[in-house]
Amino acid sequence: MSTVLLVFLVYLVGMVVVGIITARLASKSLDDFILGGRKMWTPVIALSEKGTDMSAWLLIGLPGQAFKMGIGALWAGIGVWLGSFFNWLVIATPLRQLSGKFNALTVPDYFESRFDDTSHLLRIAASILIVFFFTLYVSAQVVGAGKILAATFGIHHVVGMAIGLSIILFYTMAGGFIAESWTDFFQGLIMAGALVLMCIVGVAALGGIGPAFAKIRAVDPNAVLMSAGKTGTALYLGLIIGSLAIGFGYAGQPHIV
Template sequence: MTASTPMLITFVVYIAAMVLIGLYAYLRTKNLSDYILGGRSLGAFVTALSAGASDMSGWLLMGLPGAIFLAGISESWIAIGLIVGAYLNWLFVAGRLRVQTEHNGNALTLPDYFTNRFEDNSKILRILAAVVILVFFTIYCASGIVAGARLFESTFGLSYGTALWAGAAATIAYTFIGGFLAVSWTDTVQATLMIFALILTPVIVLLATGGVDPTLAAIELKDAANLDMLKGASFVGVISLMAWGLGYFGQPHILARFMAAESVKAIPAARRISMTWMILCLAGAVAVGFFGIAYFSAHPDQAGAVGENPERVFIELAKILFNPWIAGILLSAILAAIMSTLSCQLLVCSSALTEDFYKSFLRKDAGQTELVWIGRAMVLLVALVAIGIAANPENRVLGLVSYAWAGFGAAFGPIVLISLVWKGMTRNGALAGLITGAVTVIVWKQFGWLGLYEIIPGFIFSSIAILVFSLIGQGPSATMLKRFDEAEKEYQDAHI
């Protein structure tokens, strides 16, 4: 039995478990609401861990530890920004979005919510929002499939083409079969696996490097700047990293978790669980990269793969320091991170195509069974397009992923946030905000003015456009104001 055999067995068992969860969710899926939002039945625990796992992709176990390993603790500003942004999202958006979507036509998707909230009979807001979701998320999905392929390729020595299908097949299977319930339940398992890996690994690395003091001394010896939070950082640089947190207000796959909670009263408990999970995971990821500096300084003979690609620091430490069976479980955590995010993105794309195009424009009277099967077909369609893009991992379109987070954050974030707290917002304000946010991100990215992360100007200009166009045109109708007040009263009565 080779060293990779235990890892292969662990991966196969893990993937089989995810598909079985998908089959169980299939038996619970009766209509489109079940398939897209799990019938709004998620308890606090599943809501919390599903929101966390769908947010943290392979970046958590590969990208972040790699950045810390390469540049030191100064790269952790992004983690701080994400924690602040996620907390504010839970605090200001989660509960209100849960009640507002129910009061506004029992909306199942963000475009659906925008259409009902602003009484957009022209449907142009629905179309534009759904197009933004499809463009950004199909590319996002492609990047997740590439990450999964790279994991299978490096762990089992598969060819890239074989690894591509191996990595994508399981995620597509359980998302296709079980829809939102499968995605949420598997997310909960995956989040548990991720936190286990990110707490255990830095502890074992620390023991292998001789404890806290010798480890910090070794890191300082390699480069004292590794311990400097402001190493090479400008004010603009720190603000740009922290601004990643702004993106949370507009991420459709995370907002869908809030919409699916069983009630607004489940949100405070979910917030506490989710934030605890997130802080521990991010701290663990930072620690893996940070302590990895000391380990590979002391063992340069084992540092070949990490020297070629710093993002392999977690993979290499797991392989070196753990029994192959445990290493298999830890590496499954990377697969879990990739699968949890990819499955959410596939489902959001599927719901945009099914609810916002097929049902709204092609078959208004379609039955529930028909809509669920159309949803499944759309999962398959989007996945195949994403695999087509991912087939060439050097394809330049994957460069767009770097600002997909900013695109969603600036295009949707201000609309979601302002629509939940200001009843004076109008359809024209929402349209202006959507277009301004998306265009600003794309243009700013091309020119890179001031070295500022494009989400900052995108978010600011979008917010200004919303306020200006809401104030200069016709105000909200009496029914819009009535629905807003009723939803806000329900939210306040829940004592969030």
């Protein structure tokens, strides 16, 4: 058995164990299952939130964009950071206070109570939108998991998707939000560690930051420019605004807020 496979199996077992342990905590009430009793440890919630919103986009999407256009992809990273900062600064505290006041467990619950909608139209509309768009969103994450497992272990990506989805469904159904938060916490640590380590190893392999930029410039001079080779004010502004706009959606994503 290879070391990579062994580590992966240990990781899967760890996720299952988290689901089993948290199942007892999440079974006390619906509030515990859906929101962790509104008393989760702050570092867990913080890293869980980032692990949730980054996920396959950070490990597959953004590296692919960087490979295609170079450091100009940093504009997207800046946009994500601004969106996250806006959420924590403007939305997080009021939403936490008001959702607690209304005893709202979900975003549709909150809308209905916040605007005193006795017709239930807000709840229905919000629920339909969430189910529709999150079916597409979650599907993309499952596909991402399948592709990573396929590339790592040489299995068919559909098999990888089935493995990833099965584990996620198990610990989520067993431990609810508590299990989801703790697994995301550990996954976030792994993601952050892997990304930092890859940067260090990659730069070291190329001889340092200076030589790394020189070698990249030799392949594509535009790859070391924040403009990504876009000439003219309109194109450059389009790149910046389009990339920064990625962060605008953070305020309306239920799995983040």
